[in-house]
Amino acid sequence: MSTIGNRIKQCRLAAGLSVDELAEKLHKNRATVYRYENDDIKDLPITILEPLAQALNTSPAYLLGWNKSNDAYNKSAKEPALTDDELKLLSNYRKLNNTGKTVAQGSIEALTTQEQFCTKVKRDEAI
Structure with a gap:
């Protein structure tokens, strides 16, 4: 079974990004990105989910394992980004x-x- 960390790493590699490049895009340090990829951070902050998905050219739904295919995330697609209410629901669901x-x-x-x-x-x- 693929974990969120596995999906983050797969997307990073598919995007041709190094850990340092992804960390820079997220305004985090490389150790934090490694912790995301190794599932060392059990509760990924909801505030990082959308920027992480954008940096990896994917969707939050794919990173969370809700979508099985990793079609490149298209900002002009019919499915909009998650709203604040949706992010709040997701945060509560994860608890x-x-x-x-x-x-x-x-x-x-x-x-x-x-x-x-x-x-x-x-x-x-x-x-």
Whole structure:
């Protein structure tokens, strides 16, 4: 199973970046980047996720393992960057244990089947 650290390293190598170059783009030191890649930092700060994805030309969803393919992240694509509310939800989700995550996923899926909670686009995507 690929970890976030593995995906960060794979993307860095695919982008042709050295650890030092990535660290410079993130305004971090090289040791921090190595810690990200080695999964030594268990709770990757949410504030670093979007800049990290941009620096690696990928999406936060790919880094987190939500998207299985690493299509180059296109800022003009239909899927916008994560909003502050989405980042907050993600941060809270990451605090849950596996049982809590399963419950949260089920709750969100249940909400997407109820018209009063969905925009037309979101409802159509859930079907």
